């Protein structure tokens with residue numbers, strides 16, 4: 001495959017549209033502004049801090065990624081959002097309780113200026129929330145058209161040259177792909193008939209993709225992971241990616257499981273449980289939303305361990321995932337894993353992981369990187385599913401007939417090699433024989 005002939009420069013402002021102005025979105029907005037003011041560092045962001053090796057190990061050439069590929073400048077990001085609560089970004093951040101008072105005060109005037117647009121929302125899909133700041137229309141199609149108007153209005157009034165959307169709104173109830181998701185035509189018909197299999201997140205996806213706006217999905221909802229939206233993405237030359245940010249427990253899982261497989265260590269069982277007390281935890285306390293998350297969290301091990309290739313090691317593995325809403329912890333989640341492995345002569349061993357993490361602190365830099373890379377992909381003329389961004393997702397989307405790649409290290413290599421390929425540099429295979437010739 002040919003590398004892209006030309007990558008359009010990152011000229012002008014980049015509009016960052018975030019459906020859902022909750023913990024993750026406001027932590028991102030506040031963080032970007034703190035970094036812009038020189039009051040904090042963008043820790044956790046590959047696009048801001050990461051380097052990329054070019055050429056041989058002996059060349060000592062490892063530029064910063066942001067110097068190597070033409071990314072948008074942080075100063076050019078302009079934020080917009082939708083939510084069913086009318087709070088501005090400062091009030092929403094205060095309620096989310098992720099950042100402390102001192103940090104929020106430093107960016108209060110900036111956050112105060114970010115006010116959400118009315119949401120396309122329906123309680124049927126997020127049962128634990130009820131807000132009044134919602135759009136009204138006679139059917140889902142009309143709602144989606146209103147979202148398109150919002151996008152164009154934002155483009156015009158905020159004078160942005162490009163836009164990227166990243167879904168940071170709540171996890172919706174579990175929906176299986178159906179006929180109505182199969183083609184763009186059936187999807188439009190379905191919206192007009194208020195088909196229950198069309199969730200609000202799909203309306204945002206349809207509005208963005210048909211407006212030429214790349215869309216990354218941070219939640220486990222299907223959203224852009226349906227043939228109708230994928231076809232539209234190709235027709236409109238739009239990049240899409242998803243789904244579900246890979247932040248805490250699954251990040252650890254996709255680091256540890258490849259190590260077991262690489263060393264041919266067996267696995268009897270992996271029990272994962274979480275306690276968290278933020279609004280996301282409350283939403284996931286509903287069985288419908290939890291089912292969507294559970295499916296997303298369960299996939300990784302099967303794909304990484306390949307029990308069909310290693311039946312003696314992984315065929316009987318028992319994998320369980322639980323999420324418990326526990327308000328006292330707020331956004332500070334505890335992800336606890338008990339892993340029963342076995343080694344030489346089948347002697348059993350145990351590993352315990354107790355990750356006392358901060359959900360939105362882990363998620364915010366992922367949103368920033370996705371915004372930067374999705375904008376780059378769009379300017380490079382990439383369209384459809386961006387598999388090279390699997391690195392950021394718990395449940396990565398892949399083309400038809402392809403299995404998704406979950407191993408964090410393969411994902412990282414895939415991402416960096418895509419950047420090298422994009423810029424016409426040699427890919428790095430890690431063969432290394434040439435050093436010994």
Ligand SMILES: NC(=O)c1ccc[n+]([C@@H]2O[C@H](COP(=O)([O-])OP(=O)(O)OC[C@H]3O[C@@H](n4cnc5c(N)ncnc54)[C@H](O)[C@@H]3O)[C@@H](O)[C@H]2O)c1
Nearest residue numbers: 020022023024083119169170171219245247279280359363
């Ligand atoms: N933080 C993490 O580590 C992490 C990891 C993976 C996925 N996620 C996902 O990211 C999303 C955001 O997480 P969060 O902690 O910020 O949640 P949150 O509950 O703090 O924020 C979500 C916001 O979305 C709004 N919302 C719900 N439906 C909407 C709609 N249809 N339109 C517009 N707004 C809507 C809610 O009112 C809320 O303000 C969740 O789906 C979560 O599952 C988070």
